[in-house]
Amino acid sequence: MTTGIQYFKPAEIADLAGADVIRMPENGGKASALMAGLEHARSLGVMAAVMMDADGQHDPAEIPAVAAPVLAGEADLVIGSRFLDKKAKVPAYRRLGQEVLTLATTVGSACPTTDSQSGFRALSRKALANLDFASEGYAIESDMIAHFASRGLRIKEVPISVRYDVPNQHKMNPLSHGFGVLATIVGLIGYKRPLLSFGIPGFLLAGVGVSAGIYTFSSFYETSQFHYIIFTLGFSALFLGLLLMTTGLILNSLVQIMRSTGARREVGA
Known part of the structure; x- marks a missing residue:
């Protein structure tokens, strides 16, 4: 007996919604997918490109607030920080891990931030033209900050909300994920400083x-x-x-x- 319900893959849903869908020939990881999307945005000549995690933690209604400094010509990279607004309820263990990674990123990039690992960001045309850096996996957020800071691009943070009670949570264990990113940042520090x-x-x-x-x-x-x-x-x-x-x-x-x-x-x- 069939129910008549048809299931669609995320790419198919995006196609039906009218989005430009980029299909990767093979799974190259988060950094590879993000770079492909941002490069496509650059080729379109957009004034601002917004990136956000796909696990439902971020609120799409906050996109205008994140993109605003870029559109106003005040910043080249805007980071949506979960720690600028006390209303953002972040579990204690996540906050501790994020603070360690943010401190390491600050040391490696000489660019102080409050939430270096936030995936909710907006990039200007100048930032899109300066994506000539190598990055792998989940360290792209830190690599981006270090690269843009070394190029003299303007980096700003704005407060955002976040939720962790989402059905499609991160596939990796937070501890192994954190140590993996930290190892990459330590390597960055060794190379840069x-x-x-x-x-x-x-x-x-x-x-x-x-x-x-x-x-x-x-x-x-x-x-x-x-x-x-x-x-x-x-x-x-x-x-x-x-x-x-x-x-x-x-x-x-x-x-x-x-x-x-x-x-x-x-x-x-």
């Missing part, structure tokens, strides 16, 4: 090593007892710290050379 990612830990380790050495020899002078374990650990920390600082200096020099080479190419072009 090697002195920060290698130099500071190296300096701290070297300080621990020097302190351990001072303690060891001071104790030997006072008690005639030599703490071999503390000395060995301190020497190891000093050696590793100096190695990290040297690595940071070398990588920073390479980054500066790459930046100056890229700048000369842009001037030549």
